[in-house]
Amino acid sequence: MNAFQYLAQNWPEVSQKVVQHLEIVGIAVAGSLVIGLLLGILVSRPRLQTIGRVIIAMTGIAQSIPSIAVIALIFIYTGIGPRTAIIALTAYGIVPILFNVSSSMLMVPSDMREAARGMGMTPLQVLMRVELPVAAQSIMSGVRTTVTVDVSTATVASVVGAGGIGDIIFVGLSVVRPDMIIAGTLLVAFIAVVSDLLLALLQKSVVSRGLSTSS
Amino acid sequence: MIELDAVTKRYDGKTAVNELTLTVPDSAVMILLGPSGCGKTTTLKMINRLIEPTSGDIRIDGRSVFAMDPIELRRSIGYVIQETGLFPHYTVEGNIGVVPTLLGWDKARIRRRAAELLELVNLEPSVYLKRYPRELSGGERQRVGVARALAADPRILLMDEPFGAIDPINRRILQDFFLRLQSELKRTVVFVTHDIGEAVKLGDCIAIMREGHLVQVDDTHTLMEHPADAFVEDLLGSTRSTEQLLYYRAAHYADPDFTVMSPEELQAGRAHTDASIIILKDGDHIMGYVEKGQMISCDNIQGEACRLETVSANATLLEAVTILLQSGRKRAVVQDPDGTILGTISISMVAEVLGKVAR
Ligand SMILES: Nc1ncnc2c1ncn2[C@@H]1O[C@H](COP(=O)(O)OP(=O)(O)OP(=O)(O)O)[C@@H](O)[C@H]1O
Numbered sequence: 001m002n003a004f005q006y007l008a009q010n011w012p013e014v015s016q017k018v019v020q021h022l023e024i025v026g027i028a029v030a031g032s033l034v035i036g037l038l039l040g041i042l043v044s045r046p047r048l049q050t051i052g053r054v055i056i057a058m059t060g061i062a063q064s065i066p067s068i069a070v071i072a073l074i075f076i077y078t079g080i081g082p083r084t085a086i087i088a089l090t091a092y093g094i095v096p097i098l099f100n101v102s103s104s105m106l107m108v109p110s111d112m113r114e115a116a117r118g119m120g121m122t123p124l125q126v127l128m129r130v131e132l133p134v135a136a137q138s139i140m141s142g143v144r145t146t147v148t149v150d151v152s153t154a155t156v157a158s159v160v161g162a163g164g165i166g167d168i169i170f171v172g173l174s175v176v177r178p179d180m181i182i183a184g185t186l187l188v189a190f191i192a193v194v195s196d197l198l199l200a201l202l203q204k205s206v207v208s209r210g211l212s213t214s215s
Numbered sequence: 216m217i218e219l220d221a222v223t224k225r226y227d228g229k230t231a232v233n234e235l236t237l238t239v240p241d242s243a244v245m246i247l248l249g250p251s252g253c254g255k256t257t258t259l260k261m262i263n264r265l266i267e268p269t270s271g272d273i274r275i276d277g278r279s280v281f282a283m284d285p286i287e288l289r290r291s292i293g294y295v296i297q298e299t300g301l302f303p304h305y306t307v308e309g310n311i312g313v314v315p316t317l318l319g320w321d322k323a324r325i326r327r328r329a330a331e332l333l334e335l336v337n338l339e340p341s342v343y344l345k346r347y348p349r350e351l352s353g354g355e356r357q358r359v360g361v362a363r364a365l366a367a368d369p370r371i372l373l374m375d376e377p378f379g380a381i382d383p384i385n386r387r388i389l390q391d392f393f394l395r396l397q398s399e400l401k402r403t404v405v406f407v408t409h410d411i412g413e414a415v416k417l418g419d420c421i422a423i424m425r426e427g428h429l430v431q432v433d434d435t436h437t438l439m440e441h442p443a444d445a446f447v448e449d450l451l452g453s454t455r456s457t458e459q460l461l462y463y464r465a466a467h468y469a470d471p472d473f474t475v476m477s478p479e480e481l482q483a484g485r486a487h488t489d490a491s492i493i494i495l496k497d498g499d500h501i502m503g504y505v506e507k508g509q510m511i512s513c514d515n516i517q518g519e520a521c522r523l524e525t526v527s528a529n530a531t532l533l534e535a536v537t538i539l540l541q542s543g544r545k546r547a548v549v550q551d552p553d554g555t556i557l558g559t560i561s562i563s564m565v566a567e568v569l570g571k572v573a574r
């Protein structure tokens with residue numbers, strides 16, 4: 001049997017795994033986005049900028065921690081089930097978003113902030129109308145990285161009983177069925193490519209044309 | 216009217232502005248002039264409370280700004296800064312609409328206002344409304360910056376070296392444009408610069424600062440005639456040099472001995488030779504000039520050959536000389552921002568002024 005035959009014959013079960021996978025990734029990305037965005041905004045405030053730079057340096061180190069280590073560590077506290085995967089992926093996915101948000105916000109020229117204040121914007125208006133839109137390109141890149149990483153890492157989370165497409169691959173591994181392993185891999189790759197494509201479109205629509213470097 | 220009353224700003228130990236007292240009358244352009252680091256920007260930003268002074272009071276029309284909500288205060292004051300002032304993610308329309316949006320104007324009204332202001336600053340609305348700042352030249356950006364500051368019709372404008380990053384030729388054009396605008400709008404303006412020529416050209420009054428202190432504040436002529444001390448004299452460059460030409464406005468030296476004629480009148484032979492003649496077509500297009508006592512020929516009245524450059528009445532003599540040299544002609548017409556012809560100016564007249572200086 002080849003991978004496509006496997007997918008066709010087991011579609012009800014496979015689609016259930018795909019839904020599980022998307023759920024884990026979706027919740028984790030949303031969590032990372034909220035936390036990463038809030039933290040990133042916080043550490044880019046003038047008074048906290050020194051902390052901000054330290055955090056940016058630390059995210060570099062955090063990025064080199066293997067995802068499986070994070071999953072294993074969380075597993076010790078939360079045990080079997082999707083909860084462990086979601087918490088681990090959320091924590092892991094904060095890193096690229098936090099890095100991009102804080103570094104791009106710190107790069108917004110202080111003159112521009114001051115012009116905004118000088119025209120009578122409240123601090124919240126400066127954030128919403130100037131800082132975030134100007135940093136949007138980089139923030140969206142961070143989100144895309146997190147989504148791509150989460151889609152593939154969620155596969156590994158099958159080992160803590162989270163479900164998802166990883167189940168297909170790991171079962172394939174234990175019963176030596178290359179078709180299952182390939183089918184699972186293809187699904188993960190497909191989801192990663194499609195979601196990144198959609199996010200690229202979203203990025204284009206949220207980033208002002210005035211900021212793009214081309215044309 | 217803006218009053219600064221013994222305003223002081225200290226940054227841990229270092230005094231940026233020291234006991235500064237200054238009154239800016241209504242509809243006047245007050246220049247803050249002085250060397251780098253003397254506290255010009257700090258003074259300006261205290262007026263719209265971007266910087267809070269350590270002590271002292273600032274009043275607008277008698278009301279202390281510290282009794283006002285800083286956000287509302289800033290929305291009521293136009294603010295123009297150098298280069299990075301425009302928001303790159305907004306179109307020209309969006310940029311001009313920043314304060315009106317904050318004030319809750321509706322979209323249609325903002326668009327009308329933006330178009331109106333673009334016309335005021337000589338940019339065609341249909342071309343520029345939808346452009347982004349990166350699609351504008353430096354000079355165009357600066358014009359949009361001024362238009363944006365005027366959007367909600369503020370009575371006060373604060374300008375911090377608005378033309379500082381522009382090349383000399385375009386800076387001159389923007390300065391002329393600012394003068395024309397100001398003669399029409401009559402706002403109360405505080406204008407920071409460290410270009411003496413710009414100060415003389417644009418200012419009704421010049422406040423000279425040094426290390427946080429106000430050294431002297433006077434109108435240009437008084438400043439020239441009676442500099443308070445050696446520092447002011449030095450700053451104004453009163454060492455005898457061509458810089459001297461920076462202190463005199465072309466208007467003071469325009470030769471008013473002329474008559475205006477249309478080309479038709481000239482051709483009809485109604486020229487008198489006892490005054491020089493400025494040939495004006497359709498009432499506002501300067502075609503040429505006939506020297507006193509000169510023969511009138513077709514050359515006098517036809518074509519590019521006899522086109523005269525114009526010098527703004529507020530221009531300095533140095534600027535007038537530059538224009539004369541660039542145009543390659545002996546004479547230029549001195550014109551008010553509103554178009555009134557004040558007279559003509561020539562290289563030999565400028566030389567005469569220099570001769571007096573050298574004595
Ligand atoms: N936030 C700050 N902290 C400490 N010192 C400051 C701060 N802002 C300004 N200063 C100091 O206050 C002085 C006045 O600065 P200011 O920006 O008003 O100068 P300026 O006259 O505008 O100079 P320039 O022509 O170079 O723009 C300078 O010596 C500057 O170093």
Ligand SMILES: [Mg+2]
Binds near residue numbers: 255256257
């Ligand atoms: Mg300054």
